[in-house]
Amino acid sequence: xxxGTPDLIKLEDxxxxxxxxxxxxxxxxxxxxxxxxxxRIAGLFARRGFNIDTLTVGPTDDPEISRITxxxxxxxxxxxxxxxxxxKLVNVIKIRDMEPDQTVSREMALFRVQATVESRGEIVQxxxxxxxxxVDVSRRSxxxxxxxxxxxxxxxxxxxxPHGLIEMARTGEVAIxxxxxxx
Amino acid sequence: xxxxxxxxxAADALCEALKAEGVEHVFGIPGGANLPTYDALYDAExxxxxxxxxxxxxxxxxxxxKASGRVGVxxxxxxxxxxxxxxxxxxxxxxxxxxxxxxxxVRTDLIGTDGFQEAxxxxxxxxxxxxxxxxxxxxxIPTYIHQAFHIASTGRPGPVLVDVPxxxxxxxxxxxxxxxxxxxxxxxxxxxxxxxxIRLAAKALANARRPVIYGGGGIVNANxxxxxxxxxxxxxxxxxxxxxxxxxxxxxxxxWLGMLGMHGTRTANYAMDNADLIVAVGARFDxxxxxxxxxxxxxxxxxxxxxxPAEISKNVPAHIPIVGDAGDVLPKLTSEYGRLNADPARLExxxxxIGAWQEEYPLGYEDSEDSEIKPQRMIEALYKVxxxxxxxxxxxxxxQMWCAQYYNFSSPRRWxxxxxxxxxxxxxxxxxGAKVAKPxxxxxxxxxxxxxxxxxxxxxxxAVHDIPVKVFLMNNGYMGMVRQWQELFWDGRYKSVxxxxxxxxxxxAEAFGWTGMxxxxxxxxxxxxxTALQTDGPVLLDVQVTKTENCFPMIPAGAAARDMVG
Numbered sequence: 001x002x003x004g005t006p007d008l009i010k011l012e013d014x015x016x017x018x019x020x021x022x023x024x025x026x027x028x029x030x031x032x033x034x035x036x037x038x039x040r041i042a043g044l045f046a047r048r049g050f051n052i053d054t055l056t057v058g059p060t061d062d063p064e065i066s067r068i069t070x071x072x073x074x075x076x077x078x079x080x081x082x083x084x085x086x087x088k089l090v091n092v093i094k095i096r097d098m099e100p101d102q103t104v105s106r107e108m109a110l111f112r113v114q115a116t117v118e119s120r121g122e123i124v125q126x127x128x129x130x131x132x133x134x135v136d137v138s139r140r141s142x143x144x145x146x147x148x149x150x151x152x153x154x155x156x157x158x159x160x161x162p163h164g165l166i167e168m169a170r171t172g173e174v175a176i177x178x179x180x181x182x183x
Numbered sequence: 184x185x186x187x188x189x190x191x192x193a194a195d196a197l198c199e200a201l202k203a204e205g206v207e208h209v210f211g212i213p214g215g216a217n218l219p220t221y222d223a224l225y226d227a228e229x230x231x232x233x234x235x236x237x238x239x240x241x242x243x244x245x246x247x248x249k250a251s252g253r254v255g256v257x258x259x260x261x262x263x264x265x266x267x268x269x270x271x272x273x274x275x276x277x278x279x280x281x282x283x284x285x286x287x288x289v290r291t292d293l294i295g296t297d298g299f300q301e302a303x304x305x306x307x308x309x310x311x312x313x314x315x316x317x318x319x320x321x322x323x324i325p326t327y328i329h330q331a332f333h334i335a336s337t338g339r340p341g342p343v344l345v346d347v348p349x350x351x352x353x354x355x356x357x358x359x360x361x362x363x364x365x366x367x368x369x370x371x372x373x374x375x376x377x378x379x380x381i382r383l384a385a386k387a388l389a390n391a392r393r394p395v396i397y398g399g400g401g402i403v404n405a406n407x408x409x410x411x412x413x414x415x416x417x418x419x420x421x422x423x424x425x426x427x428x429x430x431x432x433x434x435x436x437x438x439w440l441g442m443l444g445m446h447g448t449r450t451a452n453y454a455m456d457n458a459d460l461i462v463a464v465g466a467r468f469d470x471x472x473x474x475x476x477x478x479x480x481x482x483x484x485x486x487x488x489x490x491x492p493a494e495i496s497k498n499v500p501a502h503i504p505i506v507g508d509a510g511d512v513l514p515k516l517t518s519e520y521g522r523l524n525a526d527p528a529r530l531e532x533x534x535x536x537i538g539a540w541q542e543e544y545p546l547g548y549e550d551s552e553d554s555e556i557k558p559q560r561m562i563e564a565l566y567k568v569x570x571x572x573x574x575x576x577x578x579x580x581x582x583q584m585w586c587a588q589y590y591n592f593s594s595p596r597r598w599x600x601x602x603x604x605x606x607x608x609x610x611x612x613x614x615x616g617a618k619v620a621k622p623x624x625x626x627x628x629x630x631x632x633x634x635x636x637x638x639x640x641x642x643x644x645x646a647v648h649d650i651p652v653k654v655f656l657m658n659n660g661y662m663g664m665v666r667q668w669q670e671l672f673w674d675g676r677y678k679s680v681x682x683x684x685x686x687x688x689x690x691x692a693e694a695f696g697w698t699g700m701x702x703x704x705x706x707x708x709x710x711x712x713x714t715a716l717q718t719d720g721p722v723l724l725d726v727q728v729t730k731t732e733n734c735f736p737m738i739p740a741g742a743a744a745r746d747m748v749g
Contacts, residue, residue, distance in 0.1 A: 009386045011459055014484045014502040021573040027306035032369060035317065040309060047310050090334060095371040 019078030054172030107177035114164030193321040194219035196358040198227035199728035200328035210240040214260025217287030226590035239612040241271020246616030262300030273311040277603025281340035313341030321354035338372025375747035376507030389525035400427030401465015410513035421453040430592035451546035452744035478743035562589035578634030581663040608637035633662035692723035
């Protein structure tokens with residue numbers, strides 16, 4: 001190769017993105033089941049100013065490993081930086097940024113709703129439409145269990161709220177990769 | 184002595200594990216909760232340096248690590264002993280210093296009861312450690328020690344804390360020397376850089392007309408200074424370093440632009456400002472470098488080489504990221520770049536511009552007309568009498584910046600300072616640690632009077648252990664950098680920055696069993712330093728300098744590099 005004529009790239013062709021994806025991300029973490037792991041993750045998010053939308057923790061098939069599923073907003077946080085910081089935690093074994101179309105995700109929620117004699121029928125109908133279950137009944141209220149995507153739960157909440165929402169508890173999403181059609 | 188599956192007290196196993204890791208020296212202070220460890224130290228063939236405050240023990244461990252590249256170790260007891268360590272731990276985190284901190288904890292049955300001298304030190308230190316372990320079973324003690332050393336010293340180095348409850352360290356266990364790499368499923372530090380990315384970087388560099396190589400402390404940590412030099416000298420590439428990287432490139436040198444950043448040279452900062460390609464090696468685009476981020480190096484594309492992937496694109500987005508150890512990446516980059524036969528003539532315009540800046544804006548100061556000692560002159564004297572080859576530790580403030588500007592460090596691990604955390608009082612204990620690690624080298628602590636008073640109890644450590652460090656105190660009677668800011672940016676409303684006439688440093692040094700000396704005449708500085716270096720044992724030289732000299736040039740807060748003042 002002659003001096004001055006190497007196969008160069010042009011500097012002006014080098015580009016770099018903002019790091020923001022603009023969508024919701026579901027991160028699935030496999031972590032060592034050891035004391036303090038959750039505190040390390042929560043502390044990392046707090047001190048780096050990352051805001052978690054939901055976070056769930058639970059066991060996996062391996063008793064030494066737990067799964068943490070967390071969702072955050074890729075329009076606000078550079079997800080790449082979040083995952084790289086998480087990777088630095090020694091107890092974090094694996095991180096998967098779940099692809100929305102290859103992921104099954106579910107959330108469960110419990111709603112306690114005011115239910116008068118007049119409104120009870122309509123609430124039960126809503127519950128049927130959403131394939132929700134009535135899990136507790138009293139003279140003035142109903143407790144309803146709903147499972148589904150968090151959009152479905154948001155929708156159910158909108159339907160039920162006008163009746164008088166007494167209390168709500170949501171689990172946050174858990175997610176798992178879809179199997180390929182041929183497997 | 185060598186034990187295999189021998190029943191022994193866990194505290195003894197702790198010492199065996201330290202020895203198996205090659206530890207010879209530890210720094211620390213005993214207390215209730217780590218009594219078993221100190222009882223084990225009674226028999227262990229480890230040299231223990233008894234500091235006078237746990238912060239001192241921690242900084243000494245850092246100085247030891249920075250001077251030698253080996254892991255520094257410090258012990259503290261539970262509660263206040265452990266909390267006193269926190270500043271040193273945070274300091275080691277910010278500057279990526281390989282250190283292991285071993286704290287005593289209250290008995291397991293007392294944990295969570297607010298027991299006497301109980302503090303949740305793993306909780307307190309969580310944001311400032313690379314990793315930490317709370318021992319819950321005595322058999323974990325040697326395992327965790329080995330894991331701690333592995334984590335502290337590999338990848339991007341950093342502090343690891345092991346918290347050992349008192350009762351567990353007294354228990355008997357079977358100790359087996361560790362074999363092979365520890366089992367850490369979530370810890371896989373990268374080493375080799377991606378060759379495609381390296382080729383891309385070489386091509387970009389070969390096409391750059393205004394390149395700058397910007398190196399940091401990562402080069403020193405990777406022991407890759409030679410590889411860095413080889414890379415920079417493989418062409419006429421302009422080189423600048425951060426305050427943490429000084430020594431990685433031999434200053435002075437025709438390709439050396441000086442330090443960059445807040446108190447860097449105008450040439451280095453203007454070069455960054457005008458560069459078309461910046462190759463960052465083991466540096467993290469700290470705010471002291473970038474200053475106003477939105478206007479930092481606006482014309483440049485960035486190649487970023489770092490062993491910590493999270494540093495890449497954290498502050499400044501990298502066009503060509505390369506994750507890997509500088510010692511692995513740089514030789515490959517040098518050879519890939521060499522194969523391209525880049526035309527050196529393309530850099531001629533750039534060097535002409537750099538030469539013009541160097542001529543117009545050399546580092547300089549106005550010397551006094553009388554015998555007053557200008558602080559910059561003190562650094563020049565220090566350079567002269569140590570022939571540019573001492574290990575210099577420093578505190579934090581003006582003296583640190585003047586030293587970084589005027590002492591031309593030519594090799595790595597000779598400049599030991601607190602860069603990231605900016606810990607006043609770092610210098611003296613770090614010098615003690617450095618001298619323990621490198622007993623044959625001259626170790627000078629260039630101290631500031633505002634800083635030194637914060638750790639002056641460590642004079643006793645050096646005296647009692649006969650560690651002959653030399654403290655050259657740049658005494659201006661002020662917390663000088665804060666005073667400078669009050670003068671320049673707060674309308675001269677000086678508040679709580681004067682140190683007054685206390686202490687009499689010579690008397691204080693003498694009270695601790697040191698030799699105390701004083702110098703007030705610029706014509707006597709070199710002789711006084713020479714005498715101090717030739718005097719046996721620890722020596723303090725109180726050099727009284729200009730009281731209100733400002734450290735220039737500087738990039739003011741919120742300004743860009745091109746707006747340097749002074």
